Amino acid sequence: MFHRLPGTPALFVGVMLVEGLAACDPDGLRSAEHAGPWMEQALAALDGTGLSGAERMDAVALLAGHVRGIAQQARAAGPAGNPEAQLSVTLGELMQAHGEHYPALTAALDSATQHGGQDQALEFGPQRILDGLGLLIAQRSN
Incomplete structure (x- = not known):
């Protein structure tokens, strides 16, 4: 699903999903002890892309924010509906x-x-974000 950005393995998207799901649990994975590992993995996935440190942080924040929003909507819908x-x-x-x-x-x-x-927002949003990042990385490598 998220293979469009070279150098961005499924692990990167996986940590975004974990972060987004953590947003649904205020006492869970959002704690400082859990934020470091998933951010480290996400940032490491962007190593070698030519993005600056600030841009890598922004890319992680952008993806995490999208996934968090979808996760919060799902939580608000409750167990009976989407x-x-x-x-x-x-x-x-x-x-x-x-x-x-x-x-x-x-x-x-x-x-x-x-x-x-x-019901495709969770797939559509990250794909468009990664497509845009892929274009930026490709432009810089030329």
């Missing part, structure tokens, strides 16, 4: 009452429904 299904219900009510005011939202929802594009 966040996208709950959002769909809320948006469905909005669209029934005021859909004519939101043509872009209507078109996006219709497209997602017709083409099966729901």
